[in-house]
Amino acid sequence: MTAGRDLIGTGSSADVWGIDDSRVLKLFHPGVIEIPVALEYAAASLASDIGVAVARPLARVEEEGRLGIIFERVTGPTMFAEMIRRPYRMWPLIRALARYQVALHGQVPGTVDVIPDMPTVMAHRIARSGAGRDVQARASMRLASLGTERRLCHGDLHPANIVLGETGLFAIDWSKAMIGSPAADAARTELLIRFGHGGQSGTPAPMRFARALTARWYRFCYSRLSGVKDSTIRAWHLPVAVAWYKGQADLRAAGLADYIDAIARERHIN
Template sequence: MKRIAEGRTAEIFQEHHESVIKLYRSGFPKDAIIYEYEITKQVASLGISVPMVHELVEMEGRIGINFEYIEGKPLLQKMAEHPQELDDFAEILAEMHVTLHRCEVPADERGKPFRKQKEMLAHNIHQAPQLSTDEKHAILQILEALPNGNRVCHGDFHPDNAMVGEKRWIIDWMTGMVGHPAGDIARTLILFRYGTLPEAAPSHVKDQLQAMRERMGHVYFNYYLAHSNLQMDEIDQWMLPVAAARLTEWIPEEEKDQLRSVIRERLKLK
């Protein structure tokens, strides 16, 4: 098998021209892998453009998912290759997110396998070792007051999870959930502002992407607001709990330090 991509949590191998295997790093939680397998099938049943799921596999003590092979490139790669088209790609990203958020999860499917947004955020906030008990309590109170939602949310939507070719695809559904679009947008904005760039990317690509990040996020956010019913203040209300929940993820310490600073500054303003 040929390795065609990798990230912090998994490597992607092309098995043949019709399928790929997403093989997770050793020690990655099995229940999270099973959830991605189940939620991807469920999202596909709602008509969202995702790669078809074939089966769970185990190779050399590592667990993976066999997916349909799809043609295309991540928007992140296209942005790096064609920086002069940055605004167009940022608008495509926003359009894909707007379209996703129009998809309602039927009432009888809002249990398993769909996890609930506020419950997932609350769980992660409780688990964040970087926050004090008082900080957690204050953030959880803010989260509790936020509205619930019934829309499909990706939970980690960014240019590396949007594939574009003859067709547009949304990949990596491990954080998929039912919830409020404003929380999903807040997550994307936090990734634009503070997210660490892919470790596998060459240094010159990272430098290029870093320079484009602010512009990219600006165009994406303005397009989304113009084509949805959300207002800026609705999204801003979610920034604090979403940032706090991210502290429990497999991210570099430098990013956690940035998030801690943002969280504490916002708590001072409450």
């Protein structure tokens, strides 16, 4: 299955193998069902069709019982890897991430069949959240009060899902894509920057402060570049955070549970 190929990346759900200079194969781990694979293929295809810079999907395949997608090959490091290697580039790169996301949200996708609607997905995730019934109820009420739009949203856009290609930024991993509100997608990215990849041992206080500051910088850049009000993005924090939190130890250690508790009771919104 992998003879003659180089393993060039691995993640929680898939391995990426180089086929040749122009193509790669994303081969999902055994047990991954068809729905997220079909969603990633459909969302990445739609993004490419409306002019967004992505690794364009070429074909769906199955090898030895594992589902896969063949993509155009985009060469370059991830934004996250570049930020680790050259920390002084972090804030310009975060601004570039915001600019990419604004461009994505500026495109109107037209008729969409496979990609789910954001309100439906988020309502389902909030109902299954580990945040507690009272907080779930507050998040559901907030979700219902917020308007929605029909724009393509990546759903998991953060520096590790951005490749710095030769011609610019390219988003990968579209398996959580939705059709919905750009402000919600921006709020999701902000919270990923702030609380993602925390580790079960927790995040030291100085790192928490740095990540919170970087997340605010992202929100400022997105708001400034898009014209979406800062308060509109912040209004999405509660439903987005509650939908994300299922009691994961790493997110609890990173401070997401405490943050949810605070914004649910409106002690602070930042």
